[in-house]
Amino acid sequence: MSKQYKNTDTIRAGLKKRYAREKRFQFFGIASIFISFLFLLVLLVNIFSQGYPAFQQTYVKLDVKLDGSVIGVSKDSSPEELFKASYGKLIKNTLKEMFPGVKDRKKKRALKQLVSKSAAYDLRDKIIENPALLGTTQSFWFLAKDDVDVFMKGDIDRTLPEADRRIKDFQLKWIDKLLAENRLEKRFNTTFFTAGDSREPEQAGIKGALIGSLLTMLVTMALSFPIGVLAAIYLEEFAPQNNRWVDIIEININNLAAVPSIVFGLLGLAVFIGFFGVPRSAPLVGGLVLTLMTLPTIIIASRAAIKSVPPSIREAALGLGASKVQTTFGHVVPLAMPGILTGTIIGMAQALGETAPLLMIGMVAFVADVPQGILDPSTVMPVQIYLWSDSPERAFTERTSAAIMVLIAFLVVMNFIAVLLRKKFERKW
Amino acid sequence: MVTAMTDTTKEKQMTDQRDSINDRVANKESESNAADNRSSMDDIHKNEEFDIEINGTVGKPFVDNVKMSSRNCDVFYGDKQAIFDVNVDIGNHEILAMIGPSGCGKSTYLRVLNRMNDTIPICRVTGEHKLDGEDIYSKKMDPVLLRARVGMVFQKPNPFPKSIYDNVAYGAKLHGLVRTRSDLDDLVEKSLIRAGLWKEVKDDLHKPGTGLSGGQQQRLCIARTIAVDPEVILMDEPTSALDPIATALIEELMIELSGKYTIAIVTHSMQQAARVSNRTAYFHLGKLVEVNETDKVFTNPEHKLTENYITGRFG
Incomplete structure (x- = not known):
């Protein structure tokens, strides 16, 4: 019998090996899929965890006294004159009033840099749109400077020694004060999607x-x-x-x-x-x-x-x-x-x-x-x-x-x- | 070589039905030679049944009522000659069957008749080929018009991957044969009825043609061909991929269609040739050996090679 069906025995003997090979191949296949998914996951998680804060941006609320005389314009000025005026002064004055007693040149500059440079342009646009605002005091939300933004997102550790931080102790005090007055807020970062590139990170968009x-x-x-x-x-x-x-x-x-x-x-x-x-x-x-x-x-x-x-x-x-x-x-x-x-x-x-x-x-x-x-x-x-x-x-x-x-x-x-x-x-x- | 062998085996099975097995055993060697064809001439010379000199075509290759004719037809694939000096007429409204062992050039000859060989760059056709007295290889003859007049049904059913309706309507739309949608509907219906497929598909006209069974697909291809209303239909082994029932349906169809069209069919089944054709042509190694009335070919062949083939001495 066994002699008659010799092939059957040979095939049967080899079956186990064949199936083992098949199983091994399947295992390798699944393993490689798993590994590639793992790499993909690591990549995506890394990018997402680093990138998602960029979709939020810190805004600062300032009560700006829109005194036309400071910048040499009035309600009746032509749009051209309104366009040329330097609104940065208004914002600087507002900040000076909010945080009196800043004398140091370096600190003065730091004070100005609580808000983004774009704040002056925002203000300009708003006044050109409605010159009647001149002479009143209005609250505006401005883009915060990138350092403030980074701090608000928790990327600057205030427990570090002062020398190792980009935000110094006196700046921290200002920020704490702004926070206490609810003048800092994180919002969805529309600038990122509506602006072109910029030297200033808070103004840069894709x-x-x-x-x-x-x-x-x-x-x-x-x-x-x-x-x-x-x-x-x-x-x-x-x-x-x-x-x-x-x-x-x-x-x-x-x-x-x-x-x-x-x-x-x-x-x-x-x-x-x-x-x-x-x-x-x-x-x-x-x-x-x-x-x-x-x-x-x-x-x-x-x-x-x-x-x-x-x-x-x-x-x-x-x-x-x-x-x-x-x-x-x-x-x-x-x-x-x-x-x-x-x-x-x-x-x-x-x-x-x-x-x-x-x-x-x-x-x-x-x-x-x-x-x-x-x-x-x-x-x-x-x-x-x-x-x-x-x-x-x-x-x-x-x-x-x-x-x-x-x-x-x-x-x-x-x-x-x-x-x-x-x-x-x-x-x- | 391997495929050729399978073909021979197929033919062998067909002839088996008629012939005794004893006959075949003795000729086993010659069968493989037939498949091997010209590549092993030495072997062939040993087989007297196979190796008989062909001196021109015997029988009656010419008819009075000519639809298509070929004179001195040679076909070359590169340097290799596939067909040697074929002279034959196809009569009006007749069915001409072409039989012969695999690789004998019968399909190649069929493709000469509607210039399908033009699509093969290395293929060269010489001789004089006429359709209703017009030279089909002249510069004046447009291959597009020729193929509209000389339709073709292929060995493997090859419906377009479109709906049944679109398959049938394609040729008519292509040539601008119908003006209105309702005319087109009528044409599709008429063609499907004539191809004997209407009853099976009339509710599924917008289903894909490739979803039909093999036999239905082949009838769809025939419907597609007759929708253009050609004058001649060439069929290259149209039933070789089909079961006997589908084959019978298509054979009936051919006989019906011969009332209106002239049909040339290449077949490996001698019974099929015997059943459907009026005249039969026997090809051997690229040469046309014998053309005669089908009855005469199968009962009293003139040439020894024809006799050897139809009695199954080689496949």
């Missing part, structure tokens, strides 16, 4: 970089998607097979995908800015450079997707009398669309996170204004993150993390839209 990234991505998308997909379609469906030139193009595209991105930046600097005179630091030139970088990714992914469309579909359409172009755009491309979109997502995500090539074309500049169009100087989010992470102020640390969170959110939204689009095309029958 909007400039966000819009810059958005415009750059739009340029990149508008150029790289059609060019990449059409190139892939031509190479895959129409180009002559076994042609030397097609082979050379193919090799070059594959090589371009591996070129370090900073090289594309140099190319963009030389060609787009140097030769064609595209304005530097603009989303247009950024988009052009990132298009160069994204194209190989999109072309390679699209070609793979087009190649995987079964030839029977092409034959069916051709056999019914569809022309080559009708077959390609009516059947092949729609079926390849999910794969093409996947490639595009990967390419665009890469482009969104890219810093190096943009440094070369001037997008690393300090740009305080929110760009209005693709020709305005601007920066992008990864560059903004890099710039902030380089700043010495404590308040920029949390803004760096917050900017990373915004970047991640941007990426998630972008990918979500792409996944929705892909779902729409992915008609699995």
Whole structure:
């Protein structure tokens, strides 16, 4: 019996080993998923815990005596005169009244720095809006200076020796007094989402970089998607097979995908800015450079997707009398669309996170204004993150993390839209 | 080689039904040679059943009432010649069956007739091929128009990943054959009725065509082809992937359609050829060996090779 069914015994003997191997493989798989999740979790927790305070900002309430004579204006002054007046004096006087007896020059300066420099501009805007306020005393909430803000968020330990703290004992007394009078309040940080970059952390916002990234991505998308997909379609469906030139193009595209991105930046600097005179630091030139970088990714992914469309579909359409172009755009491309979109997502995500090539074309500049169009100087989010992470102020640390969170959110939204689009095309029958 | 062997095995099973097993054992060697074809000529020469010289086509390759014709047809794939000097006519409203061992060039020849070989860059077709007296390989002949006139049904059912309705309507929309939505609806219904699929799918017209069973899919492909109302329908082993019931349905359909269309069918099943066709052409190693009335081919073949093939001496 056992001799007759020798194979059965051999197979049975080996079964245990096979299942063990399978189990081992599954374990490794689960372990690697677990490890990658762990890393992701550490990263996210770190960023979120550092970044979430940036979404709050401390405000100071000051009762400002709006004495027009101090700054040389009255209710009847023209808007121009109102605009030119130095409202900083009013705020300085208010603070002097609140904390009398500050004589020391250094302390005087410290007193002025309880509120942000932007307070004077806020005040100006309010008075231009309603000059009738002049001569009255009004309460306003102003942005607190970053040091006060950092202290309010508990990032400065008052138990440390005075020399080791950024906030000295006399400043602490002022803050305690303000706190006692309920003049300090933490609110949602709208400035972060409505302002461009600034030297002052409390006035710095991500909007400039966000819009810059958005415009750059739009340029990149508008150029790289059609060019990449059409190139892939031509190479895959129409180009002559076994042609030397097609082979050379193919090799070059594959090589371009591996070129370090900073090289594309140099190319963009030389060609787009140097030769064609595209304005530097603009989303247009950024988009052009990132298009160069994204194209190989999109072309390679699209070609793979087009190649995987079964030839029977092409034959069916051709056999019914569809022309080559009708077959390609009516059947092949729609079926390849999910794969093409996947490639595009990967390419665009890469482009969104890219810093190096943009440094070369001037997008690393300090740009305080929110760009209005693709020709305005601007920066992008990864560059903004890099710039902030380089700043010495404590308040920029949390803004760096917050900017990373915004970047991640941007990426998630972008990918979500792409996944929705892909779902729409992915008609699995 | 491996796939070719499987094909031979399939044919073997089919011929088995008719022939004694004893016959086959002796010829086992020649079967594998048939699959191997030209690559091992030396082996083939040992088999006298297989290695018989072909001197032109015997039988009656030409007819009076010609729909399509080929003269001196050679087909090359790169340097390799796949078809050698084929001369044959396809008559109006007839069903011409093409049989022969795997790799004998019958499918290649079928694809010559609607220029599907154009899609293969290395493929070169010579000779004179006519549809109603017009040269189909001339510069004046548009392949798009040709394929609208000469429809094709493929071996593997290949419906578009669209709804049943869109599958049938596609060709008509493509060529602008209908003007209104209701005309299109009528055309879809008519085509599905003629393909014998209407009853099964009339409530599911907007369900995907790829969700149908294999036999239904193939009938959908036939409906899609006849919706364009071609003059000739080429069928490349249309039932090879189907069960006997679906096959029977499609065979009935072919006979019905032959009243209106001219049909050329490539098949591996000799019973199928015998059942549906008016004339049968036997291909061997890229050469057309014999064309005759189907009855004559299966009862009294003129050529020894044809006889050997239909009696199952090689597959």
